[in-house]
Amino acid sequence: MIITLDGPAxxxxxxxxxxxxxxxxxxYMDTGAMYRAVAWVALSxxxxxxxxxxxxxxxxxxTIRFHDGRVFVGEEDVSTAIRTPEITAATRPVANAPLVREAMKRIQTRMAQGINLVTEGRDQGSEVFPHAxxxxxxxASPEERARRRLNEEISRGRTTTLHEILAAQDARDHGDSTRAVGAMRQPDGAELLVTDGMVPEDVVLLLLEWVAARCPTAGASPVL
Structure with a gap:
């Protein structure tokens, strides 16, 4: 069984x-980390x-792989290296390139063969796994998403404002939803889950209910 979670930043x-x-x-397939890994290798x-x-x-x-919550390129753990501001900036042109997205679609499809999978991104349910x-x-509403990001930044000791985060978020949403390939959109027939006012635990519990309703006998599969 495949579960896709798409949506804005x-x-x-x-x-x-x-x-x-x-x-x-x-x-768990972290597609954002996969694009970051490609950008990291390209720069290196x-x-x-x-x-x-x-x-x-x-x-x-x-070869990009995941193990115990870490991201590897070959045998090298790049979990920290791909989270720098430099890689964040480099990832956007990589992720926006149509040929790269087609290549990543093939890679992600191969990774999903024969296993139960939860994957998230911008186009997982619309382009990569339309039959999940x-x-x-x-x-969530733009204001709610911005407040969450502000709290994250404050917890990391970074200085920013809600206005700055909203402006950057709006620009990213526009870019993600208007790019030529892999644009962010709600897939036809997908469930819409607006999380304003919900705590993370409630979101997960609701999704578990949806999983049970669609596949009551779905069990665990080997983790790659």
């Missing part, structure tokens, strides 16, 4: 998908970020 997709997969004993090898064909080939030539048994568009 700050909606809680990653934390929700990770916890849902943990509760189910299923494999001096490949120009606008060389779409080379980066698409690169994506299919490396449960597709969810997870979102």
């Amino acid at each position: 700050g909606a809680g997709k990653s934390s929700t998908a990770r916890e849902l997969a943990r509760r189910l004993g299923w494999f 090898r001096g490949i120009p970020l606008d060389d779409e064909a080379r980066i698409a080939h690169l994506a299919e030539s490396i 048994e449960l597709r969810v568009f997870l979102t």
Whole structure:
């Protein structure tokens, strides 16, 4: 069984998908980390970020894997390296490149073969796994998402304002929803889950109910 969680930045997709997969004993695919890993390798090898064909080939030539909540490229743990501001900036042109997205779609489809999977991103239910048994568009109001991000930044000791976060969030939403390939949208037939006023535990419990309703006998599968 495949569960997809799509939605805008700050909606809680990653934390929700990770916890849902943990509760189910299923494999969690962090697609954002995968694009970051490709961008990290491209920078480390001096490949120009606008060389779409080379980066698409690169994506299919490396091995990205997840283990115990860590991200690996080959045998190298890149979990920390891919979370720097430099990689964040480099990931956008990589993720926006049509050839790269097509390559990543093939990679993600192969990774999902024969296992129970929870995956999250912008286009998982609309483009990568359109026939997934449960597709969810997870979102919240712009103000709610910005407040959550502000609290995260404060907890990390960073200085910012709600206005700054809202402005950056609006720009990212526009870019994600208007790009040529893999645009963020609610997949046709997907469940809409607006999480304003919900605590994370309530979101996970509701999703577990939806999973049970669609596949009562779904059990754990080996974690890659």
